[in-house]
């Protein structure tokens with residue numbers, strides 16, 4: 787699926803397996819705390835809580851009891867929409883986002899989705915590069931989509947991944 791296949795983090799020697807588990811209310815204090823360390827404009831506890839109540843697909847990535855990251859995914863008609871994907875700063879650059887993208891793309895395919903969509907801040911060059919390497923294409927810009935500073939907003943780049951043309955099976 788991704789351009790350069792790599793072992794997922796849990797396959798690397800010396801690492802306890804990193805595993806995905808459903809994001810439940812019990813995780814939300816920790817999730818909201820991690821969120822604050824990763825973003826200038828973090829989601830609130832209430833945003834996560836609302837997402838769970840809305841029935842969005844949300845998972846936490848755990849190494850033992852430690853929270854490494856999480857994602858929130860909304861199902862549409864023939865697409866899924868990635869609303870949040872975050873890796874704890876201390877654990878970034880180890881392939882955890884790629885691992886979560888593999889899992890959520892596989893889940894999307896099982897739901898019959900043909901597209902995976904997301905928005906990313908235009909200034910978030912690192913995330914945009916990761917998505918591009920993964921196979922996402924930039925398909926548009928939403929002007930002034932994100933808050934940036936008082937009286938200032940920032941554009942979002944809209945990206946989509948065709949699940950129908952994936953290079954290898956996703957399940």
Ligand SMILES: CC(C)(COP(=O)(O)OP(=O)(O)OC[C@H]1O[C@@H](n2cnc3c(N)ncnc32)[C@H](O)[C@@H]1OP(=O)(O)O)[C@@H](O)C(=O)NCCC(=O)NCCS
Nearest residue numbers: 792824871872873878879880881882883884905906913915
């Ligand atoms: C964007 C984000 C989710 C990426 O998570 P991540 O776990 O660091 O991403 P990955 O490790 O999968 O990939 C990151 C880098 O590690 C590299 N990498 C991936 N797997 C690797 C492995 N097994 N060994 C070594 N390097 C690896 C990738 O090539 C990539 O390299 P780059 O830094 O040169 O681009 C994370 O940085 C984050 O949470 N940022 C803050 C919140 C955010 O911006 N979220 C996205 C909003 S749209």
